[in-house]
Every structure is written in structure tokens, then in C-alpha cells.
Amino acid sequence: MSTSILNADLHCHSVVSDGTLTPEALAARAHANGVELWALTDHDEVGGQQRAAASAKAHGMKYLTGTEISVTFAGQTVHIVGLGFDAQDPRIVEGLRRTRGGRSERAQEMSQGLARVGIHGAFEGALKYVGNPELISRTHFARHLVESGVCQDTSEVFRHYLTDGKPGFVPHRWASLKEAVQWITEGQGVAVIAHPGRYNFTANEEFALFSEFKAHGGQGVEVVTGSHTPPEYVKYADMAREFNLVASRGSDFHSPDESRIDLGTLPWLPGQLTPVWELLAHRIQ
Numbered sequence: 001m002s003t004s005i006l007n008a009d010l011h012c013h014s015v016v017s018d019g020t021l022t023p024e025a026l027a028a029r030a031h032a033n034g035v036e037l038w039a040l041t042d043h044d045e046v047g048g049q050q051r052a053a054a055s056a057k058a059h060g061m062k063y064l065t066g067t068e069i070s071v072t073f074a075g076q077t078v079h080i081v082g083l084g085f086d087a088q089d090p091r092i093v094e095g096l097r098r099t100r101g102g103r104s105e106r107a108q109e110m111s112q113g114l115a116r117v118g119i120h121g122a123f124e125g126a127l128k129y130v131g132n133p134e135l136i137s138r139t140h141f142a143r144h145l146v147e148s149g150v151c152q153d154t155s156e157v158f159r160h161y162l163t164d165g166k167p168g169f170v171p172h173r174w175a176s177l178k179e180a181v182q183w184i185t186e187g188q189g190v191a192v193i194a195h196p197g198r199y200n201f202t203a204n205e206e207f208a209l210f211s212e213f214k215a216h217g218g219q220g221v222e223v224v225t226g227s228h229t230p231p232e233y234v235k236y237a238d239m240a241r242e243f244n245l246v247a248s249r250g251s252d253f254h255s256p257d258e259s260r261i262d263l264g265t266l267p268w269l270p271g272q273l274t275p276v277w278e279l280l281a282h283r284i285q
């Protein structure tokens, strides 16, 4: 039987970044939903990895280490998921620490931008939702603006306040594509382009992203993710074959109240793709 029929969920977030559940609660939820192979992929952080791996083990679930690295490419933010790397490798630990730097200053500037349109105290408001002081993110601002009645839901906050050109948006320079891929691969992991359907790239820019990612040693792409529509599953399955990349599957679950797709509930990977867990069989804990 093809190994693509495996309930693997290799993308989600805990309170260590911008999720609302602890690593332990996520592990329990993943297990209850039938996940067989799990990875916690907090943004720019590996601080939850030991807890996640231990909880996975307690539930009898297989585990791969994970993170989701923020990268600036062609003037946009791109996310690169790392899987199966050594979470104690000093190169990735230090690289992620540097990538997290500057989030606090950025958040202060976001708050000033929001104050200019009459929304005051957003920094302090967002901080109430932050589990990790080094990882204040737009998601925490979005939760605060929903809770304080400015918007109905977080996607409305992003549309009106937190995306390029809106009052709370502050451009930020993250890691380079090359750095992110190298940190992951130097630690024996596999780098995966996260939710490629979410970026606003032209076809040429998208081609450049895939080509440069390959050239730096990147090996995988998310095909089935909570961020893709069914036609995008097909498009990125084709791209995986064209670029000879292995395929990943992950819900990108953040919160029971916000996420459309729950852990472990996505469709299977399309056939004829090599699942990323085949490449990482020797790294599964």
C-alpha cells in the first residue's frame, strides 16, 4: 500500500508561537482525531519540541521535530517548514533566535499605526494573548481586536488592519531563503515550502521561489494544507512533480475557535507523490 495513506499532520501551532493550545493539548487533540504521525511547527521557535515529542510518545503517536521559519523573498513573507531536524543543533537554535529578534519593536510600531486610526492600546492588548514574550505576532493583535469588538473575526482584522498597506502593517525583514533552508538541512532535516498557494506571487516569482529553494537544498512542498483549495492541491501536486519535490500534509491548526480545518482531518495526499515522511523515515521518533 502506498505510504501516502497515513494520517500525518505536519503543521500546527501551540502557545509557544501563535496557537491557543499547549503542546500537550495539541497532542491529545491530534491523537483523538486519529493522527498517526505528528509535528508541532511553531513559528521561528523550537521551544515546544521536547514537550510535543514527549506527549506524542505518551499517546503512542509517531513524531517529527518541526518549525515554520519566516523568510523574506521577493519583497514578501514566505514560510518554510522544517521537519525532522535536530532541534538542539546550535545553528538552527541561533538562527531562529535571531529571526525572532525585532518582533517586539515591530509590534510597538504596529500599535502606533493602529493608534493613528483611533485604535489605542493595541500593543498592551495583544500582549495579553502572548504565550512567549519573544513571539508577539499579528495573530495576537487580531485576537485582541476581535475581543475588543473592533472586528467580528480575525480574518476581518487581517483584511482591514494587518496586511500590506493597512494601518497596522509594518514591513519586516525576516531570514533569507538560503539561511532557512540551510539551518534545517544542516540539522539533518527536510525543508518544505509552506502553503505556496497563499502568496501573492506572479508565475515568474513563484517559479523563482521553487527554483531557488531547490538550489539551496530544499526538498519538499506542502500540497495538502488547511490554506489550500482543492484546485490548489492539484496545482501544487503538479509543481511537486515538476520540481521533483516530496509532498507534505498539514492542517496549520492554530485554535479550536479560529481554524477551519482541525488536526488530522485533511484529505489524503494525492497518489504518485513521494510523501515527506518517506524521506524522513530515519528521523521519526
Ligand code: AMP
Binding pocket: 018, 043, 070, 136, 137, 138, 139, 154, 155, 158, 159, 254
Ligand atoms: P506574523 O508572523 O506576526 O507576521 O503573523 C503571521 C501569522 O498571522 C500567520 O502565521 C497566521 O497565523 C496569521 N495570518 C496571516 N494572515 C492571516 C489571515 N488573512 N487571516 C488569519 N490569520 C492570518
Ligand code: MN
Binding pocket: 013, 018, 043, 139, 254
Ligand atoms: Mn500563525
Ligand code: MN
Binding pocket: 068, 079, 194, 195
Ligand atoms: Mn504560515
Ligand code: MN
Binding pocket: 011, 012, 013, 068, 252
Ligand atoms: Mn503555520
